[in-house]
Amino acid sequence: MTTLPIIEDSLFGLDNLPYGVYSVDGSAPRVAVRLHDHVIDLGLLLGTEGDNDVFAAPTLNPFMAQGHARWVEVRAAIREALRGEVPQDALHRLDDVTLHLPVEVSDYVDFYASEHHASNLGRLFRPDNPDPLMPNWKHLPVGYHGRSASIVVSGTGIVRPQGQRKGPADEKPVFGPSTRLDIEAELGFIVGTGNAMGSSIAAEDAEQHIFGVVLFNDWSARDIQAWEYVPLGPNLGKSFASTISPWVVPLLALQEAKVSVPDQEPEVLPYLQMRQPWGLDVDLEVVWNGETVTRPPYAAMYWSPAQMLAHTTVNGAPTRTGDVYASGTISGPEKNQRGAFIELTWGGKEPVQVNGEERTFLEDGDQVTLTATAPGANGGRIGFGECTGRILPAR
Amino acid sequence: MTTLPIIEDSLFGLDNLPYGVYSVDGSAPRVAVRLHDHVIDLGLLLGTEGDNDVFAAPTLNPFMAQGHARWVEVRAAIREALRGEVPQDALHRLDDVTLHLPVEVSDYVDFYASEHHASNLGRLFRPDNPDPLMPNWKHLPVGYHGRSASIVVSGTGIVRPQGQRKGPADEKPVFGPSTRLDIEAELGFIVGTGNAMGSSIAAEDAEQHIFGVVLFNDWSARDIQAWEYVPLGPNLGKSFASTISPWVVPLLALQEAKVSVPDQEPEVLPYLQMRQPWGLDVDLEVVWNGETVTRPPYAAMYWSPAQMLAHTTVNGAPTRTGDVYASGTISGPEKNQRGAFIELTWGGKEPVQVNGEERTFLEDGDQVTLTATAPGANGGRIGFGECTGRILPAR
Incomplete structure (x- = not known):
């Protein structure tokens, strides 16, 4: 002993x-x-x-x-x-x-809960639209299902995906390794107990169902995604891999991190209303080849984890033990708070300095690590496990 | 004995x-x-x-x-x-x-493989676009991940989903039971053995991986779907339930049903090319409250099941035993071959006769049954199990 x-x-x-x-x-x-x-x-x-x-x-x-x-x-x-x-x-x-991967993942849904991220991507992907946000964005947490089998534990190598892309200059689509491989710094929420088909989970009951929180890197091949995503959403641009941290921080440990989400205007429908603050004051850091390049603040997220779970189930869809849902890229209002390189480098047009080199998207051998801390008891802070992955050459 | x-x-x-x-x-x-x-x-x-x-x-x-x-x-x-x-x-x-549900479903992907269906929905959802097909449609089988937990066996009651919708006349979104509840008559393909992350399944090897085929009803709430689906695709409009037939017809039983897919023009990329005919000559029938209302022909599908599997894995995404992927709505060129009521009734504007009543979308108590047959050995035919569901009132 x-x-x-x-x-x-x-x-x-x-x-x-x-x-x-x-x-x-x-x-x-x-x-x-x-x-x-x-x-x-x-x-x-x-x-x-x-x-x-x-x-x-x-x-x-x-x-x-x-x-x-x-x-x-x-x-x-x-x-x-x-x-x-x-x-x-x-x-x-x-x-x-x-x-090891701490949970056997049942269903996986990825949201799009940062107003800053959704606005930035709207400007980049749909430059001709006057409003970068779609009309539904402030009325519901937009999300899509992803591939459960592709969720891997921190440290797993990430093989550069192959796929179709078609740039503005290409007459027809070309095939090959992605040339715009990116990250998305997110939080992932682990459903401990779910709901039966035909029932739903109210936002105020989400606390009873969410077991814990992990760091989540939704690796994204922007060239594949841009070509494939209309009209049914992302598929192969995302489905090759997502990495989670090995340690699941219990929601019970994050009580001091609870904050109000930003004002939601227009008012949301009753099933999305929350009685208590349900944002999370988690500060992330994205480390690219050893250098911190951005610090996304989870507190700036528009939609709360409770609202995401309430929305997922309001149509009677069942959730199960081991479901994972992720927040979508965490981006704050400042440039050095953007949680994806496509935003940080504005579509690759504004490179960032990484160890003295000008960089835009990920190269083979690059390593990206997410870390995070949040307020704990007695004025202290608590940490999340590292979420790291290195890019391996395409096969 | x-x-x-x-x-x-x-x-x-x-x-x-x-x-x-x-x-x-x-x-x-x-x-x-x-x-x-x-x-x-x-x-x-x-x-x-x-x-x-x-x-x-x-x-x-x-x-x-x-x-x-x-x-x-x-x-x-x-x-x-x-x-x-x-x-x-x-x-x-x-x-x-x-x-019982014959497989434990791992990941589930739904495709959009009928040119007739994609064209019809393009005209209905995006009437201002000159081309009803998106630019990517003939280059890759468009698909999205759906909710594995929502796949149920034939005979399971389907609770009418609640959700947000916003019609052209609505100033803001309203919440309530779906008023445009629909079916999608599809085939579902069951992956028997998958591929490891970072590898892929070639189109010509798909035969070795696909265990069998079921009938698949992708129940769809069109009002929820229309409001939510930009830019990340369908979510709650589909995730409440999908029904499969209880009997998995082995792919080994469908050798006589193999036919060529329609000509694919422009030529597809090499990873989507097939050496053998890989379409399936399966004739479906959709029975609404006892009356056959449409007969979708699977042989008219543009993308083959082998191409869908090759595409799913070409980026290195892993598949597993129990993965299900569905074809998307099967619609032929004729009106009475359309596999979704939104097409059959042209957005609800052209009701069909069901037992002498004019009908558009599903009402509580309605029952829909899919059946199908395909060529078997010696000039005979083989059948699929019934895929049936009855609509229960919203809860």
Whole structure:
């Protein structure tokens, strides 16, 4: 048995306690919780008897399916256990473990919840339209379904996608590796318990259903996307890969991060109205080959995670344990707050400096890492796990 | 033991042998095959030893994951076994069993592969555009991801979705039950074995990956869809429910149904070219409250199922056992071949007669059934299982 130190100012202290799935030296993946730079096997910490059998599972899904009351109970039990003596065999150094995709993803939806991002993309993709926002944008959180199988854990290599594109100068479409490979810095929300077909989740009940939050990089091939996206939306421009951070920050850890969303004018329909502040004050950072190039503020997002879930289900569509929905690119009002390179470089026309080089879109070998922090208890801050990926050459 | 009769002209004879999942009196669901009006438990017919353990599973996924060579082998074994004596306990009357969703659906993509349908919808949704087809339409099979959790088996009640809509006369969006609830008569293709991320499936290899075919009704709320679909495509207008037939017709049973697709002009890119005819001569029928209202011909579809799969994976996106992709509405050149009511009634302006009543979109209590047949061996025909659903009032 050992006693873990209490580290002041840790981004991964007792107020955070994100969940993940780890293995060590090829062992079977199991559920863990992170404290500072320790990975703690939850089954060895709390036992695997009775309801705790879910900690021996290879994903968080069985635990998440136990519901909100259990999430509260287990979090309290973990905090209690970590203040005492911890079994030595439950404890690993972060550097010694392999982290796995923490959830088995059911359905995945990507939204478009930043007014700044939607406006910037409207200007870039539809320059002739007087209003960069579509008429529906302020009435509903626009979103589309993406490919669940393409969601991978941080550290997975990203193969440059091949596909069709047709630039203004091309007489007909050409095929080849994407030449405008981009990122989208987002938050992803993990549905812990869903709703049955024909029912819906009210915005004020979303708190009971959302298990936690991850960083989410929605890699995007802008040339493929621009050619394919009318009229049914993005498909191959996005479906090759999306990366999530390995640690799921519990929504229960983000209570101090709750803020009001920006004023919603015109007033939204009743099913989208919220009684409590439901924005999240999460500050992201995008690191390109080691250099921070932009700092997207989640607090500036127009639509809240609760509204996205209420909208997803208002037509009676079912959600399930393991559903992931992402916010869409997080962009703030300032240039250095834009969460996609197409915006940051204004369609590639205004390169940014990365380690002294002028850069626009991603080149083979480039690495992009998202990090984030949010207010925690007692004036401290809590961190998100890294969300990183390196571009591999097209095959 | 009993010997089953050989019925001439049966749509479900030895040349068809579709797979499904059944239970009887609340028993655990198991894999079955259909012969005429008999449901035959595959585990009891062929045993569940070794590789045959997959027949005791509650979905077809484990069997499908065994791959193409096993599909060929098992089909031959079934035909052999059904020509001999069949154990009495393996045999059920179709009317005595409950049929379940035959596959656990992984990712779901819906295409838009009928030129007639895409042209009709272009004229209806974008009347000011001179060309009803978007510039990309003849270069790639346009498609979007849909909601896997919403795919239900034939016979499941369809709750009328609620949602936002904004008609031309509405000053702002209104909320309520959809008033333009529609069908889309499609075929769905079940991926038996997929591809790893970063690899792709060539059009000529699609045959090795596609396990079988179902009838697919992509219920659509046109008022919700019309308001939400720009710029990221359909979401709530579709995500409330899609119905599939309970019997998966093996692609191996459809060899006589192979036909060339219509001429593809302009020539498609190399990754979409096919060496063999890959269209399917399947004749559908749409029955509205007992009356046949339209007969969509699958043979008229522009894009083939092989091209859809090649396109889905050309960017390195992974597919998995249990993926479903659907063709999009099947519409032929004639009015009585249109596979959606919005086309059949031209946006509701040209009602059709259903049991002597003038009808446009679906009313509560309406029932829609899709059926289909295709050429089988020796000049006969094979059938698809019924794909049916009744509209329940909004909740």
